[in-house]
Amino acid sequence: MTNYQFKIQEIIDKIQSMKAKVVGLQFPEGLKIHATDLAREIEEQTDSSVLISGNPCYGACDLSDKQMEGLADLLIHFGHTPLPIDEKIPILYVEAHYQLESMQILKKALKYLEGKETIGLVTTTQHLHLLADAARILEESGKKVLMKEGTGTLKGQVLGCNFSSVQDLHVDAFLYLGSGNFHPLGIKLSTKKTVIVADPYLNQVRNIDEFADKILRIRFARITRASEAEKFGILISSKEGQSRWELAKNLKKMITKSGLAAYLIILDEITPQNLMPFTDLGAFVVTACPRIAIDDSKMYEKPLLTPQELEIVLGLRDWEDYEMDEIKY
Numbered sequence: 546m547t548n549y550q551f552k553i554q555e556i557i558d559k560i561q562s563m564k565a566k567v568v569g570l571q572f573p574e575g576l577k578i579h580a581t582d583l584a585r586e587i588e589e590q591t592d593s594s595v596l597i598s599g600n601p602c603y604g605a606c607d608l609s610d611k612q613m614e615g616l617a618d619l620l621i622h623f624g625h626t627p628l629p630i631d632e633k634i635p636i637l638y639v640e641a642h643y644q645l646e647s648m649q650i651l652k653k654a655l656k657y658l659e660g661k662e663t664i665g666l667v668t669t670t671q672h673l674h675l676l677a678d679a680a681r682i683l684e685e686s687g688k689k690v691l692m693k694e695g696t697g698t699l700k701g702q703v704l705g706c707n708f709s710s711v712q713d714l715h716v717d718a719f720l721y722l723g724s725g726n727f728h729p730l731g732i733k734l735s736t737k738k739t740v741i742v743a744d745p746y747l748n749q750v751r752n753i754d755e756f757a758d759k760i761l762r763i764r765f766a767r768i769t770r771a772s773e774a775e776k777f778g779i780l781i782s783s784k785e786g787q788s789r790w791e792l793a794k795n796l797k798k799m800i801t802k803s804g805l806a807a808y809l810i811i812l813d814e815i816t817p818q819n820l821m822p823f824t825d826l827g828a829f830v831v832t833a834c835p836r837i838a839i840d841d842s843k844m845y846e847k848p849l850l851t852p853q854e855l856e857i858v859l860g861l862r863d864w865e866d867y868e869m870d871e872i873k874y
């Protein structure tokens with residue numbers, strides 16, 4: 546029994562209408578635990594065989610369509626909405642909405658929003674269906690609620706690398722409905738506004754400020770250390786949705802113009818093990834997922850920078866103008 550809605554009937558109908566013989570399933574890490582149950586259900590209810598992608602997946606930027614090409618007739622991608630990426634095989638996106646038992650957490654959140662009149666309401670794919678109810682509850686308590694679509698995101702939706710739905714929104718604070726610090730941190734760094742997290746899983750409301758300050762202190766330390774580097778590795782992802790080749794080439798020019806050396810390195814996965822052999826490089830700049838440098842930084846011995854952080858290292862941007870790296874899909 547799960548609280549996620551996997552829309553099994555929609556999946557079965559799609560498989561049958563396509564007469565798909567082999568169906569690929571791809572899940573983000575948190576949903577992979579349901580993979581074998583869903584595979585069994587699909588195989589019992591259709592004539593198809595299921596092929597589960599075992600690779601890690603953190604977003605629709607990382608489709609396993611290339612991996613499944615020639616093997617599967619259809620890929621079911623769970624947990625994310627589509628990005629404008631050239632898809633190699635037909636894909637059905639299943640958002641996997643999470644059913645909350647109650648919205649009581651919003652009543653608690655109102656205490657943190659005292660004195661704030663206009664609220665930007667924001668969440669991730671799994672909770673998008675809750676936004677209309679959440680907005681109504683806030684409005685009944687006298688708040689004005691604003692939400693908008695972003696480029697590549699739905700109304701009120703953010704991705705870890707795309708905060709266009711909250712940028713330029715004239716609000717006094719943002720209320721994030723969901724779990725974890727990953728998305729609220731991005732909203733804070735991208736907008737510099739107050740971000741309150743209403744976490745229904747922990748039944749906890751918190752202000753992200755303290756966490757964001759801690760992360761910024763770590764970023765400052767990494768930038769300071771990278772300032773001693775004479776040779777940089779510029780990391781490029783081979784995943785289509787994370788590939789920023791033009792940016793990588795521009796960063797290389799920027800570094801060499803400053804009299805330092807830069808090398809372009811393409812990888813399927815950026816991991817500490819994969820970077821270990823590059824002992825002569827003093828720092829790396831990540832043009833793949835913007836969150837690798839920020840959220841995984843403790844795993845790496847050498848500093849990993851975002852492109853904007855590299856500009857600070859090279860003296861082309863002030864620390865006061867720190868900006869979140871985002872992918873404009």
Ligand code: SF4
Nearest residue numbers: 603604606705706834
């Ligand atoms: S690039 Fe990173 S943050 Fe953006 S969707 Fe992919 S995994 Fe998420």
